[in-house]
Amino acid sequence: MRITADTLLSMTEKSFVREYLWTPEQQLAFLTARDHGVRYMDGSSSSLTEDPRIPVDFHAELDQGGGSFVAAKSGTYGLAPQALTLYSWTKDGSRFRPVRAQELVLWQTGYDRKTVLARIPPSLGLQIDPRERWLSWISEHGHEEELEIFSRLRQDREVRSVLRVPGFLRNVRWHPDKAMMLYISWPLHDVPWESARLYIADYDMQDLRPVPRAGRPLQPPQVGTVPMSCSEAAFSPCGRYVIALIRTGEWYQFWSYDIARQHWQQISHAQAELAKPPRGAEQPQFALHPHRPLVLGIAAEKGASHFVHYHYATDEYPQKWKAPRTRDSWLDQPRFSPDGRHLSVISASSQSLPGLRSWQYDVDTWYEANRVRLKQPYRAQSQTPLRVEWPSLDGETVHGLLYQPKDGSGPLPLIIAVHGGPVDQVSAGWPAKAKFFTQLGFAFLYVNYRGSWGYGSTYQRALEGRWGLIDAEDVASAVKSLGDQGLIDPNRVGIWGGAAGGMTVLNILIRFPRLIKAAVAVYPYLDLPDLLQRCAPLKRAEMKWALGDCTRDEMLARSPLLRAGRIKTPLALFHGAKDKLVPLEQMQQLQSLLERQGTSVQLKTYEHEGHGWKHETTRYDYARRVTDFFVKSLMETSSSSLALQYGQREQPSQSV
Incomplete structure (x- = not known):
């Protein structure tokens, strides 16, 4: 049997599309596993129009929390590593570990790249608030993690810590209208599936930066005896609800929290896993429709994935919407386009390589819009496990x-x-x-x-x-x-x-x-x-x-x-x-x-x-x-x- 380089490399190649998002211009911006660059394509067209000028120095080390990027009207921001590598020694000088410096970079229309900030400590969880006033990320400082802010409204380019917690800090989300934020935290020596708690906090504005007040925990009524830890949470686009994935008995389930009424409601009762194993990276595993009270998730049953969807305000909207059908057996990172007419996901099956797939919604029916996949390195047999x-x-x-x-x-x-x-x-x-x-x-x-x-x-x-x-x-x-x-x-x-x-x-x-x-x-x-x-x-x-x-x-x-x-x-x-x-x-x-x-x-x-x-x-x-x-x-x-x-x-x- 003749074996080519591509055949062998396919054994160790990771997903083609590692991370992606929708830009305000209805484009799909994504990172690839091979060149680690940011690529753009028309998200609303059936034809693939990739940006020919690709910045290839953006390294997506998602397993360690790096590589996050966000889209704004001003361009696409990302945390990228610098060429400089720093080293730190223990007191006795016997060991050292590499500490990668990072920089905050901006790509405008996919062409021009410029450094916004240099020499940021290794960070993760890059976010931009809905009004695009500041960018935030999480950095580790000894036994604590802190939320750092770079205000786009200020001219001094100063980075300031606005929130520090003992242990781990994840899933920072900003309210679309109000001075309010969400985050998940758990103690340093605990695992997230045992003790990750969801917090909500108000904040004041000082020097054009948010200053959060003490967060208050959000926890639904106890169900069963298993600790009800939180895996992921987000504000609804209307700002009225918090949608959270919380371990409820054997499985993680969707819950909705009415902020004004302070009322919890369990909205899923699936006999399947809706959350992924927590890691350093923050890749959302559910999507909220921008115009409907609808959450789209991914359920895993004995290794295979499929879409699930739930309405979190059934008294206000009829349940007519349905998720598209797909033969792919592995799904990851679902996203809605800003206008809500397109749905995208990273998917794969035993017949097709991992890639980015999107559908267009028209007259209560889904139509496949585009599909981005690598060319298969060899003619593989069609197999179902x-x-x-x-x-x-x-x-x-x-x-x-x-x-x-x-x-x-x-x-x-x-x-x-x-x-x-x-x-x-x-x-x-x-x-x-x-x-x-x-x-x-x-x-x-x-x-x-x-x-x-x-x-x-x-x-x-x-x-x-x-x-x-x-x-x-x-x-x-x-x-x-x-x-x-x-x-x-x-x-x-x-x-x-x-x-x-x-x-x-x-x-x-x-x-x-x-x-x-x-x-x-x-x-x-x-x-x-x-x-x-x-x-x-x-x-x-x-x-x-x-x-x-x-x-x-x-x-x-x-x-x-x-x-x-x-x-x-x-x-x-x-x-x-x-x-x-x-x-x-x-x-x-x-x-x-x-x-x-x-x-x-x-x-x-x-x-x-x-x-x-x-x-x-x-x-x-x-x-x-x-x-x-x-x-x-x-x-x-x-x-x-x-x-x-x-x-x-x-x-x-x-x-x-």
């Missing part, structure tokens, strides 16, 4: 998505992919890795072990205090279940994971030494006590929640580095030399230990990478090595073995 369930070692149900080759027969070799997080979810969108390996004759399983998002509160909270234990058990139990059903060959199973998923991979090899035939671990977490000292506060809170009330010795007992002597499975390790979460010395220590005891191990280090691949040449080389490793380890040595050929002329250019 098999939603599989199996019993865990202690009898609980575990979920996953299984992809099988169409022409495969008999028990197949299996590759299991383990997601990171640890609290995250694999959805039934464009399964790049599964698409690639099923064409090579493998079955491919994505595991959403207990603790994964999207299967209810009880399923997600099952991981609390048991990370490093039940995640490994849930993956291991999948092999026995699928083998008993004759779907896979239990003697030819490979496993693959990165970061938290890489730690799970190593723990499986330690606890179940004869289960796996070949394993790939990408910058895996190796030393948990050391990791907790290095990671960001939000990540640290999630890890401590997942580990529970552990002593240092108990954390070391769950750390793969301490128990790696039990690993006998052939192992391929991949790491970035500039990784500050997992130092290269730890990976080299793991490699040395395994080599001394005779375990087959290979370590590939990329000198210009950190914790995650940034360069195209790295992703190409990484995908090629993983492919060769699994094919040689798991495919039977017979005449039907694959002969992989790589096109040298089609390798990506150097980008280091």
Whole structure:
């Protein structure tokens, strides 16, 4: 089989459209995963008219909260990194971490880029108030986070802190008419799905800047025993209501709050997840219609997404509006155009790459307006995942998505992919890795072990205090279940994971030494006590929640580095030399230990990478090595073995 560079890169390519918004001129402005630039297209036309002059220095690191941008009448504002990298040392000088400076930039009509402010601390949650008087963002300051303001009405270009909270601050929203704001906050050592609270605050104007008063919590009446945490909230366009996603029993549900009457009402009762796993980035997961009392959300059921809509003022408007139908199985970031006639969403399916799709509403009917997708790198088979369930070692149900080759027969070799997080979810969108390996004759399983998002509160909270234990058990139990059903060959199973998923991979090899035939671990977490000292506060809170009330010795007992002597499975390790979460010395220590005891191990280090691949040449080389490793380890040595050929002329250019 001949494999091109694009085929391999598709295994590691993230969503084409990472983030987008509607401009006041009815244009769609979006960020792409490949060039990280801002692009514009006509949002109301069926023809795609992209801006040919693209600023390519806007880097969308959404996982860490950077890359947010907003549209205003004056242009499109964004937080972009500067070339300068600062470093800070601890008191003893033993460690350092990179601190990226940022700058506030402005693009006018998509052509001219200028710096508004330089050397802003790493920030997230960029917002502009509805009257376009000021821009605001959130910055971290030790154990506190604060809201900073840049007033467009002042000439001094001074940035001022207007709100500081102990712990985390997210979801700042400004009222469309009144001097009022919303925000979500929770303590530093807590996880958002346990204790994120919604606050509303009035503010006064001083020196052309808002000065918020003390916020008062907004909390609906308690339902059930699960903590009612808030995931996202917004003012309605009319300004009368607050619409919020609040955990209610097993699921996050939509609630409306009448500000004048101070009255809560639950407006959804879905048996599906309406919120996404909280992360550093702020990407709204519901949209409010600009002219109707209507909220459009995305519901996830066992990995697949679909639209849901609710009216929050049913006594004032007839319920005639319906969301468009779509065959896409993964939806993200729904948006209405300013006039309310267009709806857009980032979507994907097992047949189509992630991209931006929009519809036009006319005479109670939706018509597709435009669709922006990458050209598919290879002719992929049309596949729908098999939603599989199996019993865990202690009898609980575990979920996953299984992809099988169409022409495969008999028990197949299996590759299991383990997601990171640890609290995250694999959805039934464009399964790049599964698409690639099923064409090579493998079955491919994505595991959403207990603790994964999207299967209810009880399923997600099952991981609390048991990370490093039940995640490994849930993956291991999948092999026995699928083998008993004759779907896979239990003697030819490979496993693959990165970061938290890489730690799970190593723990499986330690606890179940004869289960796996070949394993790939990408910058895996190796030393948990050391990791907790290095990671960001939000990540640290999630890890401590997942580990529970552990002593240092108990954390070391769950750390793969301490128990790696039990690993006998052939192992391929991949790491970035500039990784500050997992130092290269730890990976080299793991490699040395395994080599001394005779375990087959290979370590590939990329000198210009950190914790995650940034360069195209790295992703190409990484995908090629993983492919060769699994094919040689798991495919039977017979005449039907694959002969992989790589096109040298089609390798990506150097980008280091």
